[in-house]
Amino acid sequence: QRCLSLIKATKFLNAYITVAEDTALKQAEESEKRYRTGQTLGNLDGIPFAVKDNFSTAGIETTCASNMLKGYIPPYNATVVQKLLDQGAVLLGKTNLDEFAMGSGSTDGIFGPVKNPWSYSRQYREKHVQHSHTENEDSNWLITGGSSGGSAAAVSSFTCFVALGSDTGGSTRNPASHCGVVGLKPTYGLVSRHGLIPLVNSMDVPGILTRCVDDAAIVLGILAGHDPKDSTTVQDTFKPFELPSFIDVSKLCIGIPKEYHTPGLSSETLALWAKAADLFENAGAKVVDVNLPHTHYSIVCYHVLCTAEVASNMARFDGLEYGHRSNMDQSTEVMYAATRREGFNYVVRGRILSGNYFLLKQNYENYFVKAQKVRRLIANDFVNVFNRGIDVLLTPTTLTDTIPYLEFIKEDNRTRSAQDDIFTQAANLAGLPAISVPTALSEKGLPIGLQFIGQAFQEMQLLTVAKWFE
Numbered sequence: 001q002r003c004l005s006l007i008k009a010t011k012f013l014n015a016y017i018t019v020a021e022d023t024a025l026k027q028a029e030e031s032e033k034r035y036r037t038g039q040t041l042g043n044l045d046g047i048p049f050a051v052k053d054n055f056s057t058a059g060i061e062t063t064c065a066s067n068m069l070k071g072y073i074p075p076y077n078a079t080v081v082q083k084l085l086d087q088g089a090v091l092l093g094k095t096n097l098d099e100f101a102m103g104s105g106s107t108d109g110i111f112g113p114v115k116n117p118w119s120y121s122r123q124y125r126e127k128h129v130q131h132s133h134t135e136n137e138d139s140n141w142l143i144t145g146g147s148s149g150g151s152a153a154a155v156s157s158f159t160c161f162v163a164l165g166s167d168t169g170g171s172t173r174n175p176a177s178h179c180g181v182v183g184l185k186p187t188y189g190l191v192s193r194h195g196l197i198p199l200v201n202s203m204d205v206p207g208i209l210t211r212c213v214d215d216a217a218i219v220l221g222i223l224a225g226h227d228p229k230d231s232t233t234v235q236d237t238f239k240p241f242e243l244p245s246f247i248d249v250s251k252l253c254i255g256i257p258k259e260y261h262t263p264g265l266s267s268e269t270l271a272l273w274a275k276a277a278d279l280f281e282n283a284g285a286k287v288v289d290v291n292l293p294h295t296h297y298s299i300v301c302y303h304v305l306c307t308a309e310v311a312s313n314m315a316r317f318d319g320l321e322y323g324h325r326s327n328m329d330q331s332t333e334v335m336y337a338a339t340r341r342e343g344f345n346y347v348v349r350g351r352i353l354s355g356n357y358f359l360l361k362q363n364y365e366n367y368f369v370k371a372q373k374v375r376r377l378i379a380n381d382f383v384n385v386f387n388r389g390i391d392v393l394l395t396p397t398t399l400t401d402t403i404p405y406l407e408f409i410k411e412d413n414r415t416r417s418a419q420d421d422i423f424t425q426a427a428n429l430a431g432l433p434a435i436s437v438p439t440a441l442s443e444k445g446l447p448i449g450l451q452f453i454g455q456a457f458q459e460m461q462l463l464t465v466a467k468w469f470e
């Protein structure tokens with residue numbers, strides 16, 4: 001009830017698209033009954049959680065913040081949602097995002113942009129918001145980053161204890177960094193994608209947003225493991241783990257990728273990154289500079305592969321099976337075209353067009369196949385570094401702290417999005433686990449996260465290092 005009233009009190013953040021008040025209260029009552037009657041409790045019994053609105057939820061509208069799916073009520077739960085419900089967790093509702101998770105701002109969905117709760121922190125307002133009582137009063141509000149901005153804002157504003165996001169190129173870690181929460185992207189294949197409406201099948205992973213690293217580890221323990229409904233999940237059984245309370249980092253080797261010193265990185269983020277490296281060094285860890293020489297190809301490589309998969313994935317939205325269908329039904333062709341024109345925003349339509357261009361017979365080798373080869377080179381950069389004894393990489397998550405919405409929309413949105421993913425996309429191309437952990441506040445009083453990238457399926461090590469740091 002407290003979470004639900006907090007959701008109402010923070011409605012202006014626009015973090016939630018759907019609040020499942022009735023079912024949430026019912027689930028909470030059942031949980032309370034289990035507790036009172038001494039029944040065995042699930043690992044998350046009674047814990048309220050939120051889910052990004054690109055995961056299917058049985059009986060609850062799932063929109064992907066798109067006109068295409070507005071009104072669509074899935075008949076089943078995504079595996080990750082079901083696993084949380086099976087442990088007694090209480091589903092509060094569905095969170096806001098960029099349409100079909102394409103973006104880095106959470107500004108591009110049909111329900112409007114998500115506001116970063118830090119826009120209302122005293123330090124930021126005292127220094128950066130002119131006091132006035134006009135309608136402009138709120139004009140300096142900040143973006144959450146994205147595309148899982150609704151989930152990040154939901155955790156950051158204390159309306160839930162954990163929220164699911166998705167991470168294809170950074171969409172969990174980017175808003176986590178901007179909203180001052182923990183954002184974990186697991187190894188590709190560790191957590192089921194069944195019921196996550198796809199963006200890029202070969203890179204999508206469900207992400208976990210929490211207030212601390214221990215919470216992320218608990219939730220990962222529940223979500224991870226094989227799912228017969230997702231053939232890309234690991235076959236081995238995953239043993240949930242608890243993070244140690246005493247952590248010794250003195251035997252660790254931390255890598256600092258040279259190529260991540262990139263234009264656009266703010267001096268504040270750079271300083272925090274260096275300070276974090278010193279912290280590890282002072283605790284006895286070895287901190288070494290490493291090379292990931294293909295880093296600067298990752299944005300274009302991601303773009304080609306992402307749009308190619310988008311072109312194919314979005315073909316299912318044809319007005320026949322799901323959601324929106326145009327009234328223009330002179331012919332099937334006309335209906336298809338009108339449905340897709342009315343249903344998708346300009347970002348989605350743009351990506352479908354680019355993707356189909358890269359997949360044309362005469363372009364396929366030069367773009368799609370080449371991008372796949374570059375992807376392998378990017379993945380091999382990591383393999384080489386880890387083979388040389390590096391345990392974990394330490395990098396920034398984002399170039400700067402968050403910025404006001406009015407500034408964000410001034411620039412070419414898509415160019416900025418692309419630049420902002422420079423530190424996060426390579427981990428998706430390589431399938432590696434990565435986590436963003438809040439560090440200090442910027443001079444403006446806004447959160448800045450740093451990222452650790454780990455070796456495939458070495459989440460225990462990654463999370464242990466992150467916990468020591470947090």
Ligand code: GLN
Pocket residue numbers: 101102103104146147166167168169170171172199306417421
């Ligand atoms: N910003 C990237 C994109 O727009 C990543 C999105 C994501 O991880 N879902 O594709």
